Amino acid sequence: MKTDLEDTVIQSGPLTAFIHSWSRDWNQFWFRPEAPNTLGAMRIFVGLIVLYTHFTWGLELSTFLGADGLLPLEYRSLLFESPFAWSHFDWFSNNQLLMAVHILGLLMIAMFTLGIWTNWTSVFTALLIISYANRGTGALFGLDQVSSFLCIYLAIGNCGGAYSIDQWIAKRRGAGQGRSCTRNRIAIRLIQIHMCAVYLFAAIGKLQGTTWLNGEAVWGTLASYEYQSIDMSWIANHMWLVAILTLGTLAWELAYPALIWLKLTRPIMLLFSIPIHLGIGACMGMLSFGLVMLVGNLAFVDPSWLNKLLPSSAELELLSEDMR
């Protein structure tokens, strides 16, 4: 049975019908309310990685980020020539105060990870990560870039709406589980599109070289002593494997921005992301980077799979009931 609106659209001609159909799809793509489960799971994983990352900064905090440390403020100013590359560290010159602020920051990230006052802690965590990254200019790598944008998007969505202490408390008060909402959907979509941009430009960059096309690039990464964390030099005996890994990685990165959106190919793209990122993490000493990329890929995982892997909100509620 056709609705009045559909009748009107059909009568108005194919262009109007196309616009209407496109508008409906756009609304479904961006604005259909979504449950907070995926964002909740991502919050925990990103939070743990960021907590570890910032704990590590703390091991040599004043050496790297102190006013008299390795990375002078003037360097960032000269590099960016912009007053907008902000950092809260610019306000502190005393190293003890710096450490106190750092510990407060770690507490903030821990609260975010656990999902305490998540609407606030998610925003502060995103700001904190950007601030550290801006201050750490000169000693950064992909980990900082990816974890910062993931945290921004988690702050946009209601990432405390599932698997959080906030939610647990809300349920105990009888407020019900975290509701589906539009900002969850927008956050997930932004993560998905940003991940596609990352892979697309990573692939474009590789196409400008020769070793990614002649199948030797992976040798260049595995035979680099400074990167090496597992001795993979045995692979010199199997250069055919190096060629497969090189061309396979390039093909996967090139295909990802398109094939990840198709129902048929999405599981394959996600499946390949696991060995690629874990391989980079394990063999090249960048486990945190490999993991954060995998967490970014979680945005594409069907929420029903996540519900099977992690206890759903309803199951948590039942557990909570049992405990009561």
Add this chain to the structure above:
Amino acid sequence: MANRKRNTNSKNRSNRSESSQVPSESSTLLELPVPPLQWSAPARTIATVLILTYLFVVVMGPLANPIASRYFSGPIAKQLAPLHRILFLGHGYRFFGPDPGPTHRLVFRGVRKDGSKFEGFFPDRKNQKPRLLYHRWFMLSETLFVEHASQADANFLRNRKIAYENQLARLTSANQTHQLRQLKLDRQLELRYHQRASERVNRLANSVANVLLDRYEATSIKLFSQERSIPFPEEVLDGLKLNSTQLLLPLNKIGELDANGYRAANRDDPQNPEGSNR
């Protein structure tokens, strides 16, 4: 309706199984119920504009970094730079592209207050742990190398000056006022670029030298960048180890710090690269 079903008391397990049986939307993988839109049309329109603007900002980052079009992405990215800085966007994401290249470590040689000499380098996997901290030191040594290498040497600057003067004379005689103005502007930008590149590496190297001076209680310290080549597979099969000193290239002096302050190395000094590296 389906949304409400999902949000109502989920203690009832049968309710949950009912919800999961609602037909999925064919265009996505989601098998959850399709809830109705919550935002009004004007709200969605405003959000659409904001989302598209934001995505444009995101994409302009890698479109302008590391290579930008002089006529499109470059000028736009310059306008968007404040947003890129505020949100820490604007990265190129060219991980290991275009080719995985050789790596660089920073070697330092100094004299302690008691007159004894010392030498070290970073990144140092034996002493810098955990791995993420090692990686920070590694990225710092790479940054120092890149900044040092991006400086122009005297020969290059001399040639650029000659080329500029030739072009200037040619355009002046042809009375090409518009091109002349552009040429002078480009020349100013070029000189400023080289000056700032020198300032950047000097500031960074000075800070690194200061930290090492304090750490080793030294009176003077010299900094060098050192490249490690990637071996050919055949060399490795012949028994060459990845940490072999044979893969290390000669030291390239960055600068030195002592009681008289920091001095950048003279890149045109025939004594630089100096000393044995192995």
